[in-house]
Amino acid sequence: MKNIKLTIEYDGKRYLGWQRLGNSEKTIQGKIEQIITQMTGEKIEIVGSGRTDGGTHAKGQVANFKTNSPLSTQEMIEFFNRYLPKDIVVKKAEEVSERFHARYNAVGKRYSYHVWNNPIPSAFERQYSFHHPQQLDLDKMNQACQKLIGTHDFIGFSALKKTKKSTVRTINELTIHQEGSLLQFTFVGDGFLHKMVRIIVGTLLEIGAGRLAPTAIDDVFNHKLREHAGETAPAHGLFLEEVFYKSQK
Amino acid sequence: MKNIKLTIEYDGKRYLGWQRLGNSEKTIQGKIEQIITQMTGEKIEIVGSGRTDGGTHAKGQVANFKTNSPLSTQEMIEFFNRYLPKDIVVKKAEEVSERFHARYNAVGKRYSYHVWNNPIPSAFERQYSFHHPQQLDLDKMNQACQKLIGTHDFIGFSALKKTKKSTVRTINELTIHQEGSLLQFTFVGDGFLHKMVRIIVGTLLEIGAGRLAPTAIDDVFNHKLREHAGETAPAHGLFLEEVFYKSQK
Numbered sequence: 001m002k003n004i005k006l007t008i009e010y011d012g013k014r015y016l017g018w019q020r021l022g023n024s025e026k027t028i029q030g031k032i033e034q035i036i037t038q039m040t041g042e043k044i045e046i047v048g049s050g051r052t053d054g055g056t057h058a059k060g061q062v063a064n065f066k067t068n069s070p071l072s073t074q075e076m077i078e079f080f081n082r083y084l085p086k087d088i089v090v091k092k093a094e095e096v097s098e099r100f101h102a103r104y105n106a107v108g109k110r111y112s113y114h115v116w117n118n119p120i121p122s123a124f125e126r127q128y129s130f131h132h133p134q135q136l137d138l139d140k141m142n143q144a145c146q147k148l149i150g151t152h153d154f155i156g157f158s159a160l161k162k163t164k165k166s167t168v169r170t171i172n173e174l175t176i177h178q179e180g181s182l183l184q185f186t187f188v189g190d191g192f193l194h195k196m197v198r199i200i201v202g203t204l205l206e207i208g209a210g211r212l213a214p215t216a217i218d219d220v221f222n223h224k225l226r227e228h229a230g231e232t233a234p235a236h237g238l239f240l241e242e243v244f245y246k247s248q249k
Numbered sequence: 250m251k252n253i254k255l256t257i258e259y260d261g262k263r264y265l266g267w268q269r270l271g272n273s274e275k276t277i278q279g280k281i282e283q284i285i286t287q288m289t290g291e292k293i294e295i296v297g298s299g300r301t302d303g304g305t306h307a308k309g310q311v312a313n314f315k316t317n318s319p320l321s322t323q324e325m326i327e328f329f330n331r332y333l334p335k336d337i338v339v340k341k342a343e344e345v346s347e348r349f350h351a352r353y354n355a356v357g358k359r360y361s362y363h364v365w366n367n368p369i370p371s372a373f374e375r376q377y378s379f380h381h382p383q384q385l386d387l388d389k390m391n392q393a394c395q396k397l398i399g400t401h402d403f404i405g406f407s408a409l410k411k412t413k414k415s416t417v418r419t420i421n422e423l424t425i426h427q428e429g430s431l432l433q434f435t436f437v438g439d440g441f442l443h444k445m446v447r448i449i450v451g452t453l454l455e456i457g458a459g460r461l462a463p464t465a466i467d468d469v470f471n472h473k474l475r476e477h478a479g480e481t482a483p484a485h486g487l488f489l490e491e492v493f494y495k496s497q498k
Contacts (some may be wrong), residue, residue, distance in 0.1 A: 009372045057373075081370055091371045121330055123258045125304075128373070157376045 001066050003100055004073065006033070006046075006080075007092035008061040013127055013236065014087060017054040018061065020130040028052075032063070032080075039079045040069040049102045049109070049243040053195070055235035057128065060091075060110075062243040064102045099246075108172070108244035110185045113201045114237045118181035129182065130201075130237035136183070136208030138176060144207045145174045148200060155228055156191035156199050156220035164189055167193055176204075186241075195232055203230035250315050252349055255295075256341035257281070257310040262485065266303040267310065280337055281312070281329075288328045297491040298351045298358070302444070303486030306377065309340075311492040313351045333364060338439075349494075353387075357421070357493035358442065360436045362450045363486045367430035378431065379450075379486035380394075382387040384402060385432070385457030393456045394423045396466040397449060405469035406449050406478055407442035415441055416442055424442075436492075444481055452479035 018180050020029040036044050048066040052058055072077070073093040080090035096187060114129035121131050122162050148171055155167040173188035185204070187197055203220070206212040212230060220228045259277050270280040285293050295314040301307055320328070322342040331341035362471060363378035395470050397420055404461050406418040422437035434453070436446050452469070456462040461479060469477045 011372045059373075077369070086370065086375050087372050089370050091369050098464070120326070120340050123260045123333065123336050124308075126335050163483050 001068055001098065002065055003096050003098045004076065005062065005064045005092075005094045005096045005100060005102065006032070006090055008058060008063060009089045009091055010058050010061065011087040011127075012057045013057050013086075013141060015054065016082070017056065017169040017207070018048050018050075018052040018058075025204070028058075028088060030061075032090075035080055035083050036065060036067070038083060038205075039071065039076065040067050042067055042069070045109050047102045049106045049122060051189075052234045052240050053198075053238075055237045056240065057236075058240040060122070060242040061240050062098055062102045062106070062245075064096065066098070070242060093226065102243070105245050106191075106243050107246055108188065108190050109192060109240065110242040110244070111192065111197045112199060112239045112241050113185040113187070113233065115185070115201070115205070115233075116181055117183050125182065126234060128239075130234050132205055134209050136205065137210065138178065138208065140206040140210075140214050141176055141204045144204055144214040144217050145176065147214065147221075149174050152195050154196055156224045156226055157165070157196050158226070159195040159199070159232070160193055169193065171243050174200075195203055198233045198235065199226075200236070201233040205233065206230035251318055252313055252315050252345065253325065254313045254341075254343045254345045254349060254351065255281070255308060255339055256309065257312060258277060258338045258340055259307050259310065260336040260376075261301065261304050262307045263334075264303065266305065267297050267299075267301040267307075275305045275392070277337060277368050279306075279310075279334060281339075284329055284332050285314060285316070285373050287332060288320065288325065289316050290340075291316055291318070296351045298355045298439075301361065301489055302447075302484045305487045305489065307489040311351050311355070311490040311494075313345065313349055316346070351492070354494050355440075355492050356495055357437065357439050358489065359491040360446045361400045361488045361490050361495070362434040362436070362446060362482065364432040364434070364450070364454070364482075364487070365430055366432050371430070374431065374453075376485060377488075379460075379483050381454055383458050385454065386459065387427065387457065389459075389463050390425055391458040391468050393453055394425065394464040396463065396470075400421050401470055402473060403442055403445055405475055406445050406452070407475070408444040408448070408481070409442055418442065418445070423449075436483035442447045447474075447482045447484065447487060448478050450482040450486070454482065 010012045016026045018028045020027045044065050049062045076093045103157045114130040116125045119133045151170040171189040175186045177184045265275045267277045269276045293314050295312045297312045325342045365374045365378040365380045368382045400419040409484045420438040426433045
């Protein structure tokens with residue numbers, strides 16, 4: 001049996017998110033599994049590196065599946081991109097070791113979040129960035145970023161209720177890049193809790209707008225309470241950019 | 250009476266083009282006139298710098314209209330962007346001399362055309378660039394660009410039938426900029442005939458793919474025949490970037 005690793009790009013606008021639900025029509029996983037069944041005749045479950053929320057985009061989601069198909073990976077790519085809806089693209093298909101597991105073997109992820117920071121909205125950015133019309137104090141936001149980098153219990157920056165699993169994560173990189181009216185937040189870390197990136201962005205925006213002080217970050221860490229953080233920034237500004245694996249194949 | 254100059258951005262995907270037709274619902278001009286009527290109570294016709302085809306985008310279309318409205322231009326911008334569909338944005342509104350006419354006074358335009366040149370399609374560029382999977386010979390395309398720059402009768406590069414109006418135009422600048430898989434064609438000229446940019450791009454792509462020689466450009470100029478040029482590139486890769494006026498106000 002072959003184990004196939006896929007690198008997938010999608011415009012999440014029309015979908016309920018990565019994870020297949022009852023109705024496979026509206027999820028990325030469901031769409032891809034449908035095409036695999038068409039392609040191989042096999043009924044297969046694919047393993048994603050993790051879920052993405054409804055409306056969230058991806059430039060480098062990773063998934064794997066096992067198949068007896070005689071097709072080459074090049075033929076698979078062509079089949080996927082012919083039959084998938086145009087807002088889902090398989091960028092790569094590679095045969096990997098049978099032990100490769102897209103979720104268990106992921107050692108880190110890179111996300112980006114885009115904010116359109118201009119009183120005038122953008123007809124083109126509207127679907128891929130959050131419109132924040134008020135001016136932002138980037139210095140304060142960068143101060144807050146420094147507090148977030150490192151290893152912390154991020155439960156207060158997540159949509160999780162109490163859980164037995166560890167909510168300690170490490171953010172290795174958190175930067176804000178400004179290009180004209182577009183702010184691009186980049187997050188690199190070993191893993192991210194449910195809605196963690198969006199809640200952190202929402203909190204940073206409230207700090208930039210002066211509604212919260214940079215010390216709000218410390219409050220969330222100290223009290224571990226979601227209420228101390230800012231609003232959750234909307235899903236359509238978020239991109240899963242890359243999933244990292246040890247250089248095993 | 251005030252004369253108001255608007256600078257307008259739109260994602261042309263959902264529209265039949267700039268020019269109002271019977272059914273105002275589906276054109277940019279129709280949508281904007283509808284909002285002006287809501288805003289001022291006046292039934293007004295706006296003058297655009299020129300038409301854009303169905304599906305074509307704009308980052309800097311210019312139009313003007315005359316009104317007795319007491320609203321400030323700032324209030325107008327806010328009204329427009331509150332009530333227009335989100336894929337049409339008024340970026341600027343300025344009070345200009347009563348003689349200003351968006352079409353007659355335009356002295357030049359800048360267009361861009363975007364091509365996604367990669368065997369793998371893009372989930373994000375698909376709506377804003379033409380997917381051309383085959384490799385292109387940029388040197389040959391640049392040779393052809395040199396032949397197009399200058400003053401010529403461009404009738405063979407237009408969708409026009411015989412016409413009494415002059416079809417001589419001047420292209421001042423025609424460049425191809427490559428950034429990763431994205432090719433951006435930039436056209437600056439004193440005016441462009443119907444579908445001229447898209448037919449030139451289609452011809453340049455056939456030259457790049459080796460189906461036509463760079464001398465095909467000379468053939469079109471010599472014979473003045475549409476048949477000697479390439480296919481019309483699709484509308485969704487085209488952006489009206491800027492309209493130039495003499496610095497009158």
